[in-house]
Amino acid sequence: MKPMTGHVWNGLRLLAVTLLLTGCAVLPRAKPGTTQSAMRLMAATADLAAAGASRLPADYIWATLRDRNGDPEVQAAFDRALADATGAGQCRLLRALERKFIHDPNCSGLDILGPELSDHFRNFPWHDDDFPGGPEGPNEQFADVMVDALDLVRPERRANRSRAAVVLRQEVNAAVWGYITNQWRAVAGQEQWKLNRHALTSFLRMRARARADGVELIILSAHRSPETARANAARAGNAHAVASFSAHSLGLAIDFKMSQAGEFQTRETFTRPMSELVRMRQSPVHKWLLLRGEEFGWYPYQNEPWHWEYNPPGFRDRFWADFPGGAPVRGVIIDGP
Numbered sequence: 157m158k159p160m161t162g163h164v165w166n167g168l169r170l171l172a173v174t175l176l177l178t179g180c181a182v183l184p185r186a187k188p189g190t191t192q193s194a195m196r197l198m199a200a201t202a203d204l205a206a207a208g209a210s211r212l213p214a215d216y217i218w219a220t221l222r223d224r225n226g227d228p229e230v231q232a233a234f235d236r237a238l239a240d241a242t243g244a245g246q247c248r249l250l251r252a253l254e255r256k257f258i259h260d261p262n263c264s265g266l267d268i269l270g271p272e273l274s275d276h277f278r279n280f281p282w283h284d285d286d287f288p289g290g291p292e293g294p295n296e297q298f299a300d301v302m303v304d305a306l307d308l309v310r311p312e313r314r315a316n317r318s319r320a321a322v323v324l325r326q327e328v329n330a331a332v333w334g335y336i337t338n339q340w341r342a343v344a345g346q347e348q349w350k351l352n353r354h355a356l357t358s359f360l361r362m363r364a365r366a367r368a369d370g371v372e373l374i375i376l377s378a379h380r381s382p383e384t385a386r387a388n389a390a391r392a393g394n395a396h397a398v399a400s401f402s403a404h405s406l407g408l409a410i411d412f413k414m415s416q417a418g419e420f421q422t423r424e425t426f427t428r429p430m431s432e433l434v435r436m437r438q439s440p441v442h443k444w445l446l447l448r449g450e451e452f453g454w455y456p457y458q459n460e461p462w463h464w465e466y467n468p469p470g471f472r473d474r475f476w477a478d479f480p481g482g483a484p485v486r487g488v489i490i491d492g493p
């Protein structure tokens with residue numbers, strides 16, 4: 157990250173937050189002839205999303221419902237919701253809208269920030285090296301603003317650092333390392349990869365749900381032993397960055413394949429050029445995880461669209477439940493960089 161004075165930095169963050177808040181004010185623009193009950197359903201669906209049922213942006217919900225006759229699945233879900241007095245139909249309608257968003261090649265995960273910020277970041281003239289970390293690009297501070305803004309809408313819960321950490325580096329000793337690796341289980345269908353047993357149970361349910369929505373969740377990387385981390389570090393010539401204790405060391409992280417047959421192609425997991433990292437947020441896999449992953453306990457790492465971590469609230473106690481003495485006692489945790 158380029159050095160910046162505190163007030164410039166705070167100003168950028170304030171700008172991002174202001175745009176986020178003002179970007180949500182969308183007025184309904186109904187087509188002529190729209191019935192009162194259709195208008196009420198459109199408003200109720202947008203309200204349901206705003207209350208936390210979906211992270212779809214309000215402008216997308218309104219526009220897609222207004223033009224619903226162009227999409228048979230959305231139209232059918234709308235008609236069913238109109239006929240359903242219980243309100244459950246609205247939830248199913250939101251899911252139909254999410255599926256359309258996930259598979260629409262023009263929609264990006266950045267759209268959850270609202271149209272102004274999304275357009276700004278998608279069209280920004282990024283330098284190839286603007287991904288945070290060396291070699292340093294000229295606009296890295298704007299990449300930081302982008303991930304800060306995303307973190308306000310779909311926050312991280314890092315498994316190996318932050319207040320929500322399951323295990324911190326300083327808590328690892330031989331006994332703890334043995335405990336961690338004893339909880340690794342091979343992933344059915346991709347047996348070369350292992351996950352923590354809790355993460356695996358959740359992943360298998362999530363994979364089935366995603367498949368039902370037409371999205372294949374394929375693992376490119378999961379568990380990482382200290383030996384693998386050291387070998388990767390030697391190969392990359394970057395002992396510090398690659399060998400660092402990560403959520404992969406815990407079996408709590410997955411690098412997902414962002415390419416999706418017939419829909420989206422990318423070189424995967426490369427951090428340059430920055431414009432490609434921004435484009436990767438249009439991957440159906442990324443968008444599905446962004447909208448639906450939290451229901452299964454999976455959280456983003458904002459810098460890398462492919463890296464997701466299992467760490468639902470309350471998981472730390474479950475993780476340590478079988479370790480003699482339980483979870484280590486912690487003092488005040490200061491969030492790392």
Ligand SMILES: [Zn+2]
Nearest residue numbers: 409410411463
């Ligand atoms: Zn990763």
